[in-house]
Amino acid sequence: MASNFKTIPIIDISPLLKKSDDPTMSEDKGVLEVCNLLDRACKEAGFFYVKGHGIPDSLINAVKDVTRDFFDLPYDEKNKIKLSAVTGYRGYQRIGENITLGVPDMHEAIDCYREVTPGMYGALGKSLEGSNMWYLFWFRPAALMVAKPRPCWVRTLLIYQKEMYIYLLFHRAMNLYMDKCDNVDFRPSNPSNFKPLMEEYLGLLKDLSRRIMQGISIALSGSPNMFEGERAGDPFWVMRIIGYPALSDSTNAMKLDNDIGCGAHTDYGLLTLVNQDDDITALQVRNRSGEWISAVPIPGTFVCNIGDMLKILSNGLYESTLHRVINSSPKYRVSVAFFLEPNFDAAIEPLECCVQHTGGVAKLGRAVYGEHLVRKVLTNFVM
Numbered sequence: 446m447a448s449n450f451k452t453i454p455i456i457d458i459s460p461l462l463k464k465s466d467d468p469t470m471s472e473d474k475g476v477l478e479v480c481n482l483l484d485r486a487c488k489e490a491g492f493f494y495v496k497g498h499g500i501p502d503s504l505i506n507a508v509k510d511v512t513r514d515f516f517d518l519p520y521d522e523k524n525k526i527k528l529s530a531v532t533g534y535r536g537y538q539r540i541g542e543n544i545t546l547g548v549p550d551m552h553e554a555i556d557c558y559r560e561v562t563p564g565m566y567g568a569l570g571k572s573l574e575g576s577n578m579w580y581l582f583w584f585r586p587a588a589l590m591v592a593k594p595r596p597c598w599v600r601t602l603l604i605y606q607k608e609m610y611i612y613l614l615f616h617r618a619m620n621l622y623m624d625k626c627d628n629v630d631f632r633p634s635n636p637s638n639f640k641p642l643m644e645e646y647l648g649l650l651k652d653l654s655r656r657i658m659q660g661i662s663i664a665l666s667g668s669p670n671m672f673e674g675e676r677a678g679d680p681f682w683v684m685r686i687i688g689y690p691a692l693s694d695s696t697n698a699m700k701l702d703n704d705i706g707c708g709a710h711t712d713y714g715l716l717t718l719v720n721q722d723d724d725i726t727a728l729q730v731r732n733r734s735g736e737w738i739s740a741v742p743i744p745g746t747f748v749c750n751i752g753d754m755l756k757i758l759s760n761g762l763y764e765s766t767l768h769r770v771i772n773s774s775p776k777y778r779v780s781v782a783f784f785l786e787p788n789f790d791a792a793i794e795p796l797e798c799c800v801q802h803t804g805g806v807a808k809l810g811r812a813v814y815g816e817h818l819v820r821k822v823l824t825n826f827v828m
């Protein structure tokens with residue numbers, strides 16, 4: 446549970462980055478100082494700014510400029526990369542199409558997900574590969590085996606329901622598989638510099654976020670590479686390129702119905718890095734007593750926050766704090782959020798070192814990341 450923080454700490458991570466290829470990094474004084482600050486921020490707020498991250502200001506700003514250029518285009522042009530189930534929920538969504546807690550969000554966005562390859566599904570996914578394999582899964586003989594004595598038809602029905610649910614979930618996950626939508630490019634070719642710029646940016650953010658996770662590993666008393674391998678060695682990632690119309694703006698394709706740019710939510714994965722507009726305060730973070738604390742833009746920094754999967758891994762030591770966006774300024778706001786996630790098929794459960802630090806009992810249950818993601822994405826869109 447986050448504390449009653451009133452401000453969000455700023456952390457200079459340059460000492461951590463300098464040592465990130467050094468196997469003895471966790472003995473370095475400068476690294477340990479950064480890790481202490483990360484530890485405190487993750488416990489108290491679940492949010493922090495990073496500076497000294499090495500990503501040039503010119504690129505950070507160019508990414509926001511090209512985002513603004515895209516959202517400035519006519520609706521029909523933007524809709525050429527329309528998000529749908531066929532694109533695996535990738536692409537452009539108009540204002541009001543994204544839904545948080547049943548309420549349409551007053552933003553437009555491009556959603557980008559890492560492509561999903563068959564190997565990423567793990568055992569369950571593998572059984573669904575190939576055409577129509579799912580019905581074997583549906584009626585497999587093992588489905589008739591249950592521990593508790595119940596009439597046969599009840600047992601069959603219960604298993605049938607559960608398996609159908611799992612099937613549906615993974616069917617949607619299969620839609621995230623790029624081979625199913627390789628004729629749909631969800632990245633716009635207009636503006637022409639959009640793709641190369643975002644590719645470069647994405648590469649740098651993947652690297653940066655993994656380096657920050659090294660610091661978080663050390664902060665949690667683990668080895669610097671605790672999140673590599675089965676947990677997040679081949680991480681899934683998401684990038685949301687977002688535009689929030691000014692409240693007074695009625696020229697948009699859909700009239701604004703409410704003032705919530707993005708409803709209160711927690712992020713799904715490990716760590717989020719937000720590149721937000723410099724001159725508009727709109728992102729708000731909720732503290733323990735329910736006050737909304739503004740994440741005031743600090744040029745040249747990223748706003749970072751903890752996601753649900755890291756909350757589970759840390760056994761609740763770190764908070765995935767509720768946040769929302771309200772753009773009450775008279776200007777259109779853009780932000781680009783990068784989400785570092787676990788491996789798609791990672792089974793996430795509290796880490797032993799965190800259980801030890803939190804009274805010896807695992808307080809949070811196990812979650813398969815891909816299932817968690819698909820469940821969340823499906824509640825975000827009405828299709």
Ligand SMILES: O=C(O)CCC(=O)C(=O)O
Nearest residue numbers: 685719721728770780782
């Ligand atoms: O636009 C922002 O500042 C944050 C967006 C956000 O919280 C999200 O996309 O999860």
Ligand SMILES: [Fe+2]
Nearest residue numbers: 710711712768
């Ligand atoms: Fe968020």
